[in-house]
Amino acid sequence: MKNKPEHENTETASLSSPPKETVTLHINGEAKQLEVEPWTSLLDLLRDHLNLTGTKKGCDHGQCGACTVLVDGKRINSCLTLAVMKDGTKITTIEGLAKDGELHPVQQAFIDHDAFQCGYCTPGQICSTIGLINEGKAKTLDDIRDLMSGNVCRCGAYTNIVKVVQEALERSQQR
Amino acid sequence: MRSFTYTRANDVANAVDEVSAEKESKFIAGGTNLLDLMKIQVERPSHLVDITRLALDTIEETAEGGLRLGALVTNADTAYHEQVEKRYPLLSHAILAGATAQLRNMATDGGNLMQRTRCYYFYDTDTPCNKREPGSGCSAINGYNRDLAILGTSEHCIATHPSDMAVALAALEANVRVTGKAGERVIPFSEFHRLPGDTPHIDTNLKPDEIITAIDLPAKGFADHYTYLKLRDRASYAFALVSVAAALDLDGDTVKEARVALGGVAHKPWRIPEAEALLKGKPATRENFQKVAEAYVQGAKGYGHNDFKIELAKRAIVRALLQAKEMEAKL
Ligand SMILES: Cc1cc2nc3c(=O)[nH]c(=O)nc-3n(C[C@H](O)[C@H](O)[C@H](O)COP(=O)(O)OP(=O)(O)OC[C@H]3O[C@@H](n4cnc5c(N)ncnc54)[C@H](O)[C@@H]3O)c2cc1C
Ligand code: SF4
Ligand code: FES
Numbered sequence A: 001m002k003n004k005p006e007h008e009n010t011e012t013a014s015l016s017s018p019p020k021e022t023v024t025l026h027i028n029g030e031a032k033q034l035e036v037e038p039w040t041s042l043l044d045l046l047r048d049h050l051n052l053t054g055t056k057k058g059c060d061h062g063q064c065g066a067c068t069v070l071v072d073g074k075r076i077n078s079c080l081t082l083a084v085m086k087d088g089t090k091i092t093t094i095e096g097l098a099k100d101g102e103l104h105p106v107q108q109a110f111i112d113h114d115a116f117q118c119g120y121c122t123p124g125q126i127c128s129t130i131g132l133i134n135e136g137k138a139k140t141l142d143d144i145r146d147l148m149s150g151n152v153c154r155c156g157a158y159t160n161i162v163k164v165v166q167e168a169l170e171r172s173q174q175r
Numbered sequence B: 001m002r003s004f005t006y007t008r009a010n011d012v013a014n015a016v017d018e019v020s021a022e023k024e025s026k027f028i029a030g031g032t033n034l035l036d037l038m039k040i041q042v043e044r045p046s047h048l049v050d051i052t053r054l055a056l057d058t059i060e061e062t063a064e065g066g067l068r069l070g071a072l073v074t075n076a077d078t079a080y081h082e083q084v085e086k087r088y089p090l091l092s093h094a095i096l097a098g099a100t101a102q103l104r105n106m107a108t109d110g111g112n113l114m115q116r117t118r119c120y121y122f123y124d125t126d127t128p129c130n131k132r133e134p135g136s137g138c139s140a141i142n143g144y145n146r147d148l149a150i151l152g153t154s155e156h157c158i159a160t161h162p163s164d165m166a167v168a169l170a171a172l173e174a175n176v177r178v179t180g181k182a183g184e185r186v187i188p189f190s191e192f193h194r195l196p197g198d199t200p201h202i203d204t205n206l207k208p209d210e211i212i213t214a215i216d217l218p219a220k221g222f223a224d225h226y227t228y229l230k231l232r233d234r235a236s237y238a239f240a241l242v243s244v245a246a247a248l249d250l251d252g253d254t255v256k257e258a259r260v261a262l263g264g265v266a267h268k269p270w271r272i273p274e275a276e277a278l279l280k281g282k283p284a285t286r287e288n289f290q291k292v293a294e295a296y297v298q299g300a301k302g303y304g305h306n307d308f309k310i311e312l313a314k315r316a317i318v319r320a321l322l323q324a325k326e327m328e329a330k331l
């Protein structure tokens, strides 16, 4: 799965660029009106245009989950989403989880359980955990492993990540 | 990614007009396959028609007692829909065996059927591939072909269709509803995807100006005896080497009707109604299941690395049918 060498992309630049589209996105509770080129992924918009670099780019192809964010409460891969298509939606990124200076319980649990090493996959893991709880489908440890399989951790912190998800799930069931 | 213009369709007629207006235009739904391929320039549309705001996002009863799945319902919402879980658990299981939670939240039912092959050469724009570039040759036939097809292949292409959902829909004999310039039509599932022949760049019988509006499930859902068996290199989040959607209608131990569809072995979900009919009126035994399995791989051809799939497919069919039969015992 190779990308074309840089110079072959220059045909893009020589064409007159199609007009930018205006979209309104509600990002972490704040409405933002933005001008985007149609091919800008939601991930690139967050990172490169809004400087919300907590959401990570791992593979850019839907395979690793580092770019997981919540759109209207559902977890998705922001790398395979065009920003322009999400006009009018509510987007929550890792930056939007802490409230009043207090970490989201899932964030705190990742620290308490030492559920990361390098931390690169962690924002995606946290958003995915919250999405999993919103979905309410995971019942067993095997369910957790299966439903978190879209979040790869190259450091192999899986054992503790599963513990966090299990604990978060139990907490959500007590409420 | 090549630059493109973008428009958001507000109804089906508008979507069809928009996609016909420009030669290199495409619909975009979940985007999970199209954007992946656009990033590596395998797909290079100049115009995208966003269909996600069309009112095709509901699941409804049909007059015939079945269910109509709107083309824009997500794979996750379909798999977890109460009526689908209850009446068509084979479909729920097949969908949940594919991709990841994130991707299933984005992927749509229409887009799932239209997803393109995972043949590595198709993805590698530095190698010949008849599907990507007609007439350039097929790198897989004499290359690394472990994941590729053993049935219905041609000398021009041995790619497989990667969808899990489609395998269940084939077994359930779903119908695909489409609308184009010439109006509406219904395509039986067995005729939706096609074999590669000498035009492997065409995956389906959908015309370029046609949009899938819905997938209709017939009343009969085989909810008592079914299995989706997906064999792959790891237990989660991988495409099938071989998969089997098996469904049985039993009267005691006697088979009234059997359905078997295979994934991972051909350019389309593979079904042989004559082989299924071997079970009609016969006891649901391993011996009889083995006869069906033999009939399914008649004429199968390996290309070296994928030779193992022939034996794997046979065993998977027998295991899937046994699992489908034994369900009651488990309840
Ligand atoms: C990492 C990864 C792993 C995956 N694993 C699996 C797996 O194990 N099993 C599996 O089955 N799938 C798997 N998939 C594939 C996934 O299921 C498909 O990408 C998805 O179903 C496509 O749906 P979409 O709505 O995102 O389509 P899009 O990407 O939006 O579109 C795909 C194609 O369909 C066309 N299209 C979309 N909707 C319509 C319509 N209504 N009418 C006509 N044409 C239409 C588009 O023009 C485009 O050509 C995986 C994908 C990824 C990225
Ligand atoms: S098998 Fe089909 S998709 Fe793969 S290289 Fe050959 S022509 Fe291309
Ligand atoms: S960066 Fe989106 S899934 Fe890897």
Ligand code: FES
Residues within 6 Å of the ligand: A115, A116, A117, A118, A119, A120, A121, A122, A152, A153, A154, A155, A156, A157
């Ligand atoms: S903590 Fe390093 S990739 Fe997960």
